[in-house]
Amino acid sequence: MSALAANRAAALAALADPVRRAVYDIVARAQxxxxxxxxATAAGVPRSTxxxxxxxxxxxxLLTVEYRRLSGRSGPGAGRPAKLYRTVSGELIGSVPERHYELAADILAAGAERADRDGVSVAAAAxxxxxxxxxxxxxxxxxxxxDACGYAPESDAQGTVVMRNCPFHALARRHSELVxxxxxxxxxxxxEGAGDTRTAYPMPRDGACCVEIREATSRALGEPPTQTETPSP
Structure with missing residues (x-):
């Protein structure tokens, strides 16, 4: 077994414990x-656990450590910096964090089958x-x-949904426009399938999905239509 494969296997084994996986998911979903x-509060376990x-x-x-004073203060009396955790860059084969390349490949293959009529981009989107x-x-x-597609959605009070994870991360980096x-x-x-009347908008951001869900009336003035919207004449 190669060193890379061994590292991946060890990382995946570390997530076999359900509490540890829950703690990892909390960090992975955090902004x-x-x-x-x-x-500890989010996982419902003692701080020591x-x-x-x-x-x-x-x-x-799977995680990296940084130290920062959460109060934002510095100098004498500011207290010791807190030990903070965030997920490392990159990913592991085996859905850490969750990716769905099989779904992407299936969609793109189905689109390619229609390419003779419609063109690859239009066919893949369809x-x-x-x-x-x-x-x-x-x-x-x-x-x-x-969630089933791996987007890790997070909603705010206005009904806007931000996707904290891109399930097609590596593909999107290599083929951004198409993916x-x-x-x-x-x-x-x-x-559409869920019967939800909100609208999906392209909203590129680093480290997350390029799509955001909002009420149709909440689009900023002058924002261009999406690829599936038709501009007014």
Whole structure:
């Protein structure tokens, strides 16, 4: 076994414990580095238990550590910096964090079959939208459908949904224009299949999915239409 394969196997084995996996998921979904107290509260475990699992995840190469004063103050009396954790860059084969390359490959292959008529980009988007509708029809709601596809959705009070994870991460980096268009069409299909009246918009951001779900009326003035919208004459 190669050193890389051994490292991947060890990292995946570290997530076999359900509490440790829950702690990892909390850090992976967070927008910023997570402290021991926050992880313990979110996981519903004692601080010492959270600290134990966080440090084991660091040992396994799944998390990295940084130190920062959470109060923002510095100098005497500011207190000691807190030990914070965040996920490492990159990914492991075996869904850490969750990726769905099989789904992407299936969508792109189905789109390629239609390419003679429509062109690859249009065909791939159509296939993605159709597959999204199919997935969401039996998922029990848009959040469940997004979770099933690996998007790690997070909603705010206004009903906006941000996807904290791109399930096609590596593909999107290599083929951004095509894969991001497929991503948008897939989410549109998920919304349709779930009977959700909100709209998917392209919203590129580092380290997360390039699609955001919002109420149709909340689009910023002058924002260009998506690839599947038709501009008014």
């Amino acid at each position: 910023d580095a997570v402290g021991r107290d926050a992880a 959270a600290a134990f699992h966080l440090d084991r995840l660091v040992d396994a190469g 296939a993605a939208r159709s597959r999204g509708h199919e997935i969401a029809s039996g998922a029990g709601g848009i959040d469940a459908a997004l 991001c268009a497929v991503n948008l069409a897939l989410v549109e299909g998920l919304l």
